[in-house]
Amino acid sequence: xxxxxxxxxxxxxxxxxxxxxxxxxxxxxxxxxxxxxxxxxxxxxxxxxxxxxxxxxxxxxxxxxxxxxxxxxxxxxxxxxxxxxxxxxxxxxxxxxxxxxxxxxxxxxxxxxxxxxxxxxxxxxxxxxxxxxxxxxxxxxxxxxxxxxxxxxxxxxxxxxxxxxxxxxxxxxxxxxxxxxxxxxxxxxxxxxxxxxxxxxxxxxxxxxxxxxxxxxxxxxxxxxxxxxxxxxxxxxxxxx
Amino acid sequence: xxxxxxxxxxxxxxxxxxxxxxxxxxxxxxxxxxxxxxxxxxxxxxxxxxxxxxxxxxxxxxxxxxxxxxxxxxxxxxxxxx
Numbered sequence: 115x116x117x118x119x120x121x122x123x124x125x126x127x128x129x130x131x132x133x134x135x136x137x138x139x140x141x142x143x144x145x146x147x148x149x150x151x152x153x154x155x156x157x158x159x160x161x162x163x164x165x166x167x168x169x170x171x172x173x174x175x176x177x178x179x180x181x182x183x184x185x186x187x188x189x190x191x192x193x194x195x196x197x198x199x200x201x202x203x204x205x206x207x208x209x210x211x212x213x214x215x216x217x218x219x220x221x222x223x224x225x226x227x228x229x230x231x232x233x234x235x236x237x238x239x240x241x242x243x244x245x246x247x248x249x250x251x252x253x254x255x256x257x258x259x260x261x262x263x264x265x266x267x268x269x270x271x272x273x274x275x276x277x278x279x280x281x282x283x284x285x286x287x288x289x290x291x292x293x294x295x296x297x298x299x300x301x302x303x304x305x306x307x308x309x310x311x312x313x314x315x316x317x318x319x320x321x322x323x324x325x326x327x328x329x330x331x332x333x334x335x336x337x338x339x340x341x342x343x344x345x346x347x348x349x350x351x352x353x354x355x
Numbered sequence: 356x357x358x359x360x361x362x363x364x365x366x367x368x369x370x371x372x373x374x375x376x377x378x379x380x381x382x383x384x385x386x387x388x389x390x391x392x393x394x395x396x397x398x399x400x401x402x403x404x405x406x407x408x409x410x411x412x413x414x415x416x417x418x419x420x421x422x423x424x425x426x427x428x429x430x431x432x433x434x435x436x437x
Contacts, residue, residue: 269411273408273411273412276380276383276408276412277380277415277416279383280383284375284379287375288379339371342368
């Protein structure tokens, strides 16, 4: 029986080394290129001959962009619109990674915790930079929630530091766990289809189809959640209570 | 898809969020304590303290995400009208 976690393993395709760093090309790297190309091609095709009365593809793209704009305005305010390109890139990259990863045989980039970790670190760094740039030393008050009684202050500062540090990690782990778990379950069920043969195999096959549809929903939800939390975290740094 | 206040989608995103958030916050607290322990060689006290603080932080975040007065959006609305 095939190991259900096997298809998450990375295989080096081209061995590359730079100053002792391993920068080999593996299938995740190739998939990242594919995802970037797909996002680019989608928007190129959608806006190729943009019209006032949009075509189908154009209206899908406009829906996504409008939706992100609403999200940013709600959570970050007008100042957040400067970060629109970053947030939109993040959303569409994660969404396309999740969706393209569902194609049988394709690699799911977001099932690599390092990829998500880098994205989450970028979000975290950006929120700190924005906070310090806008508020200076006053940014440190993010560690002290408003209305804390004085005798709770030392404790609350420690608690807030922990929950701030946990933010990028939760961002990365949530996406990774959801994508890995979903694909693993589908893989295990497919193994059951092979075990069950013609007589019993149709039952897990039905579940596989249902779960696959659920995974499509999860792909959207996870991209949405990552983006919402990005806007909330950066919005916290911009608004600062 | 254009309305960010859709209750169904808000519920879905909340459900997708909070489980991992609680777990990770507790683990981060404990690991911070563990790291400080190794650095200051005070094993195991800071790890225990970190575990407790992480649990407090995790449940506080949970409460903030679910709590009765929805502090974030409410506060924002009050701020706009005032």
